[in-house]
Amino acid sequence: MSIELLLVLLLVGVFVGILAGLLGIGGGLLVVPSLMFILPYAGISEKIVIQLALATSLATIIVTSASSAFNHFKLGNVDFYAVKWLMPGVVVGGFLGATLAEWIPNQYLPKVFGVIVFFLAIKMYLSIHSQAKRAMPGAVMTTLWGSGIGIVSSLAGIGGGSLSVPFLNRHGVEMRQAVGSSSVCGLVIALSGMIGFILHGFSVAGLPKYSIGYVYLPALFAIASTSMLTTRIGAKLAVRLSTSTLKKVFSIFLMLVSTSMLLH
Known part of the structure; x- marks a missing residue:
């Protein structure tokens, strides 16, 4: 991989960290489309780009x-009741999602x-008022x-914040606590899903050097080296911004990402 591509990935990590702290997402909504665009320039076959993007995103x-x-x-932004009972489900769902990703055609x-x-x-935007x-x-x-959150999240290479934050907020968890609780669940989903992608990737031919299964x-x-430094910025912004503002930022961000993937 060239120096130019590494610099782009470092920059992606900066934004991933801020979004992780601000919105309670692990950053997969940004990492997956970014890697799908960047990895072919590193000489990686497009036949395995989506799996590499999903697995590396989860990592x-x-x-x-x-x-x-x-x-x-x-x-103090964690609802321990929600985390306690979501956790067993997201562990199982995260692994199952990685398995389903092997069955669904790449396109x-x-x-x-x-x-x-x-x-x-759409759902988050309508819930603002x-x-x-x-x-x-x-x-x-x-x-x-x-x-369910674990399955869909692992299948999409995301930490589940785009699913768990609306779910928690809809069921009475204050937005900041929904964001914080989502971060905890996202960690478990990502770990479970990554293990699944690693196991499935061991038998695949043509993976690039320096890969462990599908993880590049x-x-x-x-991405990790810069994102871990900027999550604190996002977490502090989440405390300062109002709930309605957080919802607006969240819904607009989701809309942009979904459009880019549907047009891919």
């Missing part, structure tokens, strides 16, 4: 979500990703929701 999320979760924990994966994110963007809340489901239902280490280290 970077382990770093960014851990840093973001730590910062939000210090700020459809970006479209699936784009449709899901587009739906989430809505005060309607629902009670948090019981332990079993919350765990089942966690499974040069991209991982470049």
Whole structure:
């Protein structure tokens, strides 16, 4: 990989870290489309680019979500009931999502990703002025929701913030706590999903040098090295901004990402 591409990946990491702290996402919504664009310039076959992008994205999320979760924990932005019962589901779902990514044809994966994110963007935007809340489901239902969040998130190479933040906020968790709790769950989803992609990638021919399964280490280290330094900035911004402003930023960001993936 050239110096120019490494510099671009370092810059991607800067924005990933800020978004992780600000929105409670692991950064996959930015990492996946970025890697899909950048990796072919590193001489990597387009036949495996989507899997490498998803797996490497999940690996970077382990770093960014851990840093973001730590910062939000210090700020008191974690709902421990939600995290406790979402956790078992996201562990199982994260691994299953990586398995499904092997079964779905490559050309459809970006479209699936784009449709899901587009739906989430619309739903979050419509909720900006809505005060309607629902009670948090019981332990079993919350765990089942966690499974669904884990499957879709791993399948899309994201930490689950685009799913868990709207879910938590809709069920009465204040927006900042939804963001912080999402960071904790995102760490677990990313770890589970990454393990799945590594195991599935071991038997694949034609992977680039310095890969572990589908995880491409040069991209991982470049993005992680800068993103872990900037999550604190995003976490502090999340405290200062109003709930409605956070929702607007979140929905606009999701809309832009979904559009780019649907047009890919």
